[in-house]
Each structure stands twice: as C-alpha cells, then as structure tokens.
Amino acid sequence: MNKYFYIYNPNQADYFLKSGLQVIEIGKxxxxxxxxxxxxxxxxxxxFTQWCKGKLN
Numbered sequence: 001m002n003k004y005f006y007i008y009n010p011n012q013a014d015y016f017l018k019s020g021l022q023v024i025e026i027g028k029x030x031x032x033x034x035x036x037x038x039x040x041x042x043x044x045x046x047x048f049t050q051w052c053k054g055k056l057n
Contacts, residue, residue, distance in 0.1 A: 005044070006035040012051060019047045 004024060007013045013036045017023070021044055025037040038044055 002040055004037050005040045006037050008033050008035050010034075015051055016044070016047055019050075021047060 006029075007016060008029070016036075016038060021038050023036055024039060027035055027037070029035050
C-alpha cells in the first residue's frame with residue numbers, strides 16, 4: 001500500500017480536512033491542477049469509505 005495519497009477534488013479535500021486528517025503537502029500537478037497530499041493510514045481509509053458511501057458530515 002502506498003504511504004500517501006493525493007486529492008485533486010476540492011470538495012473531497014475539504015471533507016478530509018474537516019474529518020481531522022492532516023495535510024502533508026499542497027502542490028501543482030503535471031497538468032497544472034492543485035493537489036493536497038495526505039498520509040494513507042487506517043483513519044484515512046475509513047474516511048475515504050465514508051466519502052464513497054456519501055456519509056458526509
């Protein structure tokens with residue numbers, strides 16, 4: 001499993017931030033789009049599952 005993951009969707013990144021995940025890096029991708037980098041761990045996987053199921057705060 002990768003140690004990090006990148007989010008390019010600002011709404012999803014906002015959800016992850018409000019859920020308590022810590023930003024590792026903010027940058028610009030090869031196509032010029034902005035990404036936010038997070039650590040991939042058990043908590044982030046749980047939050048991602050909630051996001052996919054539509055269980056938003």
